[in-house]
Amino acid sequence: MAALMLYLIGARAAGKTAVFDALVQTPEGPHFATKGGHRLGTVKVPDARLAALRDIFHPKKYIPAEVTFVDVALPANAEGSGFGQLNAFLGEADAFALVVQSFGETDGAGKPLDPVAQLESILLDLAMADLEKIERRIEKIEQETKRGLKQGLPELAILQKCKAGLDAGRALRDLDLPADDQKQISSFCFLSQKRVLVVANVGDADPAGAHCGPLREACRAKGLDILAFCAPLEAEIAALPPADQAGFLKDYGLTEPARTRLIQTAYHTLNLISFFTVGEDEVRAWTIRRGDHAVTAAGKVHTDLARGFIRAETVSSEILLDKKSLAACREAGLLRLEGKNYEVQDGDVIEIRANA
Numbered sequence: 324m325a326a327l328m329l330y331l332i333g334a335r336a337a338g339k340t341a342v343f344d345a346l347v348q349t350p351e352g353p354h355f356a357t358k359g360g361h362r363l364g365t366v367k368v369p370d371a372r373l374a375a376l377r378d379i380f381h382p383k384k385y386i387p388a389e390v391t392f393v394d395v396a397l398p399a400n401a402e403g404s405g406f407g408q409l410n411a412f413l414g415e416a417d418a419f420a421l422v423v424q425s426f427g428e429t430d431g432a433g434k435p436l437d438p439v440a441q442l443e444s445i446l447l448d449l450a451m452a453d454l455e456k457i458e459r460r461i462e463k464i465e466q467e468t469k470r471g472l473k474q475g476l477p478e479l480a481i482l483q484k485c486k487a488g489l490d491a492g493r494a495l496r497d498l499d500l501p502a503d504d505q506k507q508i509s510s511f512c513f514l515s516q517k518r519v520l521v522v523a524n525v526g527d528a529d530p531a532g533a534h535c536g537p538l539r540e541a542c543r544a545k546g547l548d549i550l551a552f553c554a555p556l557e558a559e560i561a562a563l564p565p566a567d568q569a570g571f572l573k574d575y576g577l578t579e580p581a582r583t584r585l586i587q588t589a590y591h592t593l594n595l596i597s598f599f600t601v602g603e604d605e606v607r608a609w610t611i612r613r614g615d616h617a618v619t620a621a622g623k624v625h626t627d628l629a630r631g632f633i634r635a636e637t638v639s640s641e642i643l644l645d646k647k648s649l650a651a652c653r654e655a656g657l658l659r660l661e662g663k664n665y666e667v668q669d670g671d672v673i674e675i676r677a678n679a
């Protein structure tokens with residue numbers, strides 16, 4: 324299954340690369356690849372429930388979900404962020420992690436540091452990249468219409484709605500476009516339509532971000548999730564032997580490493596949950612949206628399972644971990660038979676029954 328693509332964006336010298344380094348650091352060193360100047364690092368989604376299921380089933384294959392972090396290299400000689408030049412690349416993101424400098428006195432341009440202004444400026448750059456694209460497309464459709472071609476007209480109405488929203492200072496994600504409209508414009512991969520979470524890159528004097536009040540308030544007002552971490556400190560901790568990490572985190576008032584917190588926040592921002600499939604062959608995590616039905620979950624595993632869906636034998640991982648086997652769950656009447664429209668819950672263990 325494709326990894327969730329989380330792109331790190333932000334102002335120049337906000338600490339995108341430092342944050343990325345913290346996310347991909349391991350005791351064996353950092354793990355990443357490069358692609359056209361950008362860096363990509365894929366990590367396994369930590370999930371204590373899945374690890375506990377592995378310890379019961381001892382499967383041949385153990386397959387956690389994956390997230391790919393992308394350290395976006397901004398075009399060197401662009402004005403502003405240069406997102407326009409990166410449109411196609413950024414369009415592949417599932418979400419943006421917007422890194423905001425929250426340490427020191429001055430920003431990358433040498434101006435007095437203003438994290439809220441930095442956040443707003445990057446959000447504006449995303450919207451402006453969309454606006455430029457929309458204006459070019461509208462112009463093209465209008466020219467075609469003059470020449471008697473009419474097929475662009477439904478699209479034109481939606482684009483004008485989007486343009487009006489952007490002109491009024493709203494991101495496309497906040498316009499609540501009907502699903503049909505969203506489908507019509509999905510091929511544009513608009514940047515301000517993507518979910519955004521904010522990473523306050525704080526100094527090591529304030530590793531839990533206690534002093535990020537104004538930025539937190541700005542995020543709350545915009546409906547954006549925010550988390551704070553001190554990138555260089557988190558990178559150092561992630562490089563330690565695993566047994567030593569928890570103690571150091573605790574010393575700094577942290578409960579989980581940056582990577583775990585960022586992934587948890589991304590799942591929240593994107594409204595994602597996990598379900599699990601278990602067996603001697605494979606114990607595996609799957610990612611779906613909250614509210615998805617059993618038949619959608621089946622389709623994640625295999626399209627044939629969605630087509631021939633009969634029922635989903637379901638039990639929560641908590642109960643399975645308590646009873647230690649599916650047979651014991653079945654005997655105790657705790658293995659439920661759910662239909663196509665069952666709303667899958669986070670942590671469900673599911674076995675799909677389907678006609679081949």
Ligand SMILES: Nc1nc2c(ncn2[C@@H]2O[C@H](COP(=O)(O)OP(=O)(O)OP(=O)(O)O)[C@@H](O)[C@H]2O)c(=O)[nH]1
Nearest residue numbers: 334335336337338339340341426525526553554555
């Ligand atoms: N003191 C302190 N310095 C930091 C922190 N995070 C990043 N830096 C420093 O800030 C500078 C810029 O950080 P980068 O991670 O390169 O920033 P970037 O956003 O990747 O920058 P560009 O890719 O050039 O746009 C570097 O000198 C980092 O060492 C931090 O939390 N505390």
Ligand SMILES: [Mg+2]
Nearest residue numbers: 339340341396
């Ligand atoms: Mg960088």
